[in-house]
Amino acid sequence: xxxxxxxxxxxxxxxxxxxxxxxxxxxxxxxxxxxxxxxxxxxxxxxxxxxxxxxxxxxxxxxxxxxxxxxxxxxxxxxxxxxxxxxxxxxxxxxxxxxxxxxxxxxxxxxxxxxxxxxxxxxxxxxxxxxxxxxxxxxxxxxxxxxxxxxxxxxxxxxxxxxxxxxxxxxxxxxxxxxxxxxxxxxxxxxxxxxxxxxxxxxxxxxxxxxxxxxxxxxxxxxxxxxxxxxxxxxxxxxxxxxxxxxxxxxxxxxxxxxxxxxxxxxxxxxxxxxxxxxxxxxxxxxxxxxxxx
Amino acid sequence: xxxxxxxxxxxxxxxxxxxxxxxxxxxxxxxxxxxxxxxxxxxxxxxxxxxxxxxxxxxxxxxxxxxxxxxxxxxxxxxxxxxxxxxxxxxxxxxxxxxxxxxxxxxxxxxxxxxxxxxxxxxxxxxxxxxxxxxxxxxxxxxxxxxxxxxxxxxxxxxxxxxxxxxxxxxxxxxxxxxxxxxxxxxxxxxxxxxxxxxxxxxxxxxxxxxxxxxxxxxxxxxxxxxxxxxxxxxxxxxxxxxxxxxxxxxxxxxxxxxxxxxxxxxxxxxxxxxxxxxxxxxxxxxxxxxxxxxxxxxxxxxxxxxxxxxxxxxxxxxxxxxxxxxxxxxxxxxxxxxxxxxxxxxxxxxxxxxxxxxxxxxxxxxxxxxxxxxxxxxxxxxxxxxxxx
Ligand SMILES: Cc1cc2nc3c(=O)[nH]c(=O)nc-3n(C[C@H](O)[C@H](O)[C@H](O)COP(=O)(O)OP(=O)(O)OC[C@H]3O[C@@H](n4cnc5c(N)ncnc54)[C@H](O)[C@@H]3O)c2cc1C
Ligand code: SF4
Ligand code: SF4
Ligand code: FES
Numbered sequence: 026x027x028x029x030x031x032x033x034x035x036x037x038x039x040x041x042x043x044x045x046x047x048x049x050x051x052x053x054x055x056x057x058x059x060x061x062x063x064x065x066x067x068x069x070x071x072x073x074x075x076x077x078x079x080x081x082x083x084x085x086x087x088x089x090x091x092x093x094x095x096x097x098x099x100x101x102x103x104x105x106x107x108x109x110x111x112x113x114x115x116x117x118x119x120x121x122x123x124x125x126x127x128x129x130x131x132x133x134x135x136x137x138x139x140x141x142x143x144x145x146x147x148x149x150x151x152x153x154x155x156x157x158x159x160x161x162x163x164x165x166x167x168x169x170x171x172x173x174x175x176x177x178x179x180x181x182x183x184x185x186x187x188x189x190x191x192x193x194x195x196x197x198x199x200x201x202x203x204x205x206x207x208x209x210x211x212x213x214x215x216x217x218x219x220x221x222x223x224x225x226x227x228x229x230x231x232x233x234x235x236x237x238x239x240x241x242x243x244x245x246x247x248x249x250x251x252x253x254x255x256x257x258x259x260x261x262x263x264x265x266x267x268x269x270x271x272x273x274x275x276x277x278x279x280x281x282x283x284x285x286x287x288x289x290x291x292x293x294x295x296x297x298x299x300x301x302x303x304x305x306x307x308x309x310x311x312x313x314x315x316x317x318x319x
Numbered sequence: 320x321x322x323x324x325x326x327x328x329x330x331x332x333x334x335x336x337x338x339x340x341x342x343x344x345x346x347x348x349x350x351x352x353x354x355x356x357x358x359x360x361x362x363x364x365x366x367x368x369x370x371x372x373x374x375x376x377x378x379x380x381x382x383x384x385x386x387x388x389x390x391x392x393x394x395x396x397x398x399x400x401x402x403x404x405x406x407x408x409x410x411x412x413x414x415x416x417x418x419x420x421x422x423x424x425x426x427x428x429x430x431x432x433x434x435x436x437x438x439x440x441x442x443x444x445x446x447x448x449x450x451x452x453x454x455x456x457x458x459x460x461x462x463x464x465x466x467x468x469x470x471x472x473x474x475x476x477x478x479x480x481x482x483x484x485x486x487x488x489x490x491x492x493x494x495x496x497x498x499x500x501x502x503x504x505x506x507x508x509x510x511x512x513x514x515x516x517x518x519x520x521x522x523x524x525x526x527x528x529x530x531x532x533x534x535x536x537x538x539x540x541x542x543x544x545x546x547x548x549x550x551x552x553x554x555x556x557x558x559x560x561x562x563x564x565x566x567x568x569x570x571x572x573x574x575x576x577x578x579x580x581x582x583x584x585x586x587x588x589x590x591x592x593x594x595x596x597x598x599x600x601x602x603x604x605x606x607x608x609x610x611x612x613x614x615x616x617x618x619x620x621x622x623x624x625x626x627x628x629x630x631x632x633x634x635x636x637x638x639x640x641x642x643x644x645x646x647x648x649x650x651x652x653x654x655x656x657x658x659x660x661x662x663x664x665x666x667x668x669x670x671x672x673x674x675x676x677x678x679x680x681x682x683x684x685x686x687x688x689x690x691x692x693x694x695x696x697x698x699x700x701x702x703x704x705x706x707x708x709x
Contacts, residue, residue: 047443047479048476048477048478049429049430049478049480049633050429050430050441050443051430051441053438053439053440053441055438074437074438091631093432093434093438093439093622093629094432094620094621094622094626094629095620096618096620097618097620097631119647120647133438134437134438134439136432136441278646279644279646279651280643280644280645280646280651282616282617282618282636283616283618285474285475285476286470286474286475286476287470287471287476287478287614287616288615288616288617288618288633288636289614289615289616289636289638289665290615290617290636290643290644292638292661292665292669294664294669295668295669295672295673297673300474300475300476316588316589317589317657318651318652318653318654318657319588319651319657319661
């Protein structure tokens with residue numbers, strides 16, 4: 026049986042929409058809503074403050090968010106790509122810029138450049154089973170892809186979400202996971218590395234869930250986002266399951282200072298992860314994946 | 320590629336062919352007249368100057384500012400300017416600086432943000448770049464400029480800061496009649512004779528016992544300038560003298576890049592040799608700073624003491640620093656060997672995938688300015704040799 030996909034989706038760069046504006050110049054956006062997701066994770070909903078149009082993006086793309094005077098970091102868009110009225114970013118605070126971002130209040134301004142990068146090509150999975158595999162904050166960049174698939178649910182086969190976090194307190198979008206789980210047309214499997222409090226769910230790594238399957242090994246497409254190690258083990262599990270590398274998509278994280286191919290920081294072999302990625306079909310970067318400190 | 324109005328385009332110039340070019344022979348006073356003519360046309364002329372014991376690009380007020388009688392001695396970890404033939408003008412080659420700094424300053428302001436009633440506003444600085452004429456661009460550096468054009472203007476995004484500075488730069492190239500010990504442009508196909516991409520090209524020759532210059536026009540806009548210089552027609556002998564001089568420089572090159580280095584490095588990403596060179600490399604970043612094509616940068620954010628004004632600056636960065644590959648939790652390239660591998664494979668291998676050309680033009684700067692004399696050609700050869708031993 027031929028398990029390769031008919032059309033090579035390749036990494037695509039959506040047409041840049043700069044309309045003469047310099048790609049290094051941020052646009053001011055107003056924070057419309059701040060939602061506390063976890064102790065260290067917040068979702069900011071943004072609206073253009075310059076009278077310009079909304080940001081149209083594809084699932085998996087990211088923006089460069091600028092906190093006044095502090096710095097700029099790449100953050101994936103976590104909202105619905107088919108609802109242009111809002112663009113949301115779910116950010117975990119780990120250092121100076123992300124700290125400044127999570128401390129912004131409603132009405133404050135932040136600078137935005139984007140959207141940048143390749144996207145989760147969910148459209149190529151139509152007619153097939155779809156597996157979303159997320160670790161920790163990695164669910165945020167996948168959420169727009171999940172929205173996209175659910176909005177056209179009838180076009181896909183089985184849809185399954187495997188999600189793992191460190192502890193129950195680290196589970197992102199809990200309410201949404203619960204509402205997805207209550208649907209009859211989607212399978213949601215959640216696990217935590219370490220149980221705390223009143224956790225009655227599964228304990229173990231997300232990779233252990235994949236063994237359970239729930240998707241056809243020959244006609245499935247998997248979208249994975251999480252720490253590199255978690256993606257590595259997930260890929261291994263999928264391969265054992267019989268999934269081809271051309272059916273696995275991952276999102277890479279690298280240091281980024283420009284997002285447009287000028288600064289060189291994001292390089293991975295021949296790739297500028299900012300513009301050739303961050304989303305890759307695994308067979309396109311698999312050779313690099315195994316090389317130490319590339 | 321973006322449109323290149325008013326800019327010399329290497330391919331176009333090369334395609335125009337030698338037949339449409341104009342040539343002449345000029346003297347020292349012809350050079351003076353050329354500099355004056357460029358200034359009359361509104362160009363700020365930048366050319367070779369002696370500073371701190373090295374040849375670097377500096378502002379030329381008149382032709383008299385051109386250094387005469389210098390040569391250089393270069394080898395691994397060594398550069399020295401020396402007295403040469405007092406009648407020769409271009410017997411030195413490239414120094415520690417390149418034209419990169421004029422097109423892409425080591426530090427530049429990206430924007431200023433000011434706190435206002437409603438958050439902040441962002442202002443882009445105006446770039447008041449003078450119209451520049453680069454005088455004395457060596458063939459390797461001409462190739463390096465073409466490389467930077469591709470990096471900053473050839474992709475889906477254009478760096479407008481680079482574009483503004485690059486637009487309309489007038490290039491007077493100088494073909495090399497002498498190579499330094501560190502030069503390997505012949506093996507990179509970039510020199511010692513410029514193949515196009517210039518407005519005017521000079522070759523220093525000796526005719527009738529005197530130092531003179533064969534001058535060739537490579538662009539339409541250069542023709543009227545050339546026509547107005549005090550000159551003599553170029554005879555077959557002059558053209559031949561120039562060819563001979565350049566051929567001699569090519570032959571004198573002691574270093575060469577190993578053939579098919581792109582494929583060689585790509586199949587040797589896990590060679591034990593990287594550890595070996597990683598032990599010698601000090602990770603000082605000198606090589607990336609002197610390299611005329613290294614383009615990596617980082618940004619710096621600052622705020623005024625009262626917090627009312629913030630700015631974002633871009634400055635040259637180097638893949639040899641630990642911060643360069645930092646992501647939360649640590650750097651990707653912690654080992655010196657990984658960083659050297661990143662630099663060398665980028666220059667010689669992955670650059671081809673990214674930009675359709677080599678990232679190294681064979682100028683030899685990184686060899687001369689490496690404090691421990693690491694030589695990119697020798698490292699490539701060592702990797703090639705290690706394959707033979709396998
Ligand atoms: C394409 C992409 C999408 C991302 N999406 C999200 C998201 O949706 N939500 C989220 O919380 N985080 C996301 N990240 C990670 C986020 O960019 C980092 O957490 C952030 O840069 C840390 O900056 P800091 O100044 O707070 O931390 P510090 O630790 O102080 O970082 C210092 C600098 O190092 C760099 N850096 C540090 N960690 C990372 C990292 N993990 N990735 C890239 N650069 C880093 C940044 O340039 C940063 O300014 C994404 C990263 C990439 C590359
Ligand atoms: S790598 Fe070295 S020889 Fe090659 S262009 Fe850069 S400085 Fe010159
Ligand atoms: S190769 Fe030489 S110049 Fe480059 S970082 Fe290492 S020690 Fe410095
Ligand atoms: S982030 Fe600057 S080149 Fe990719």
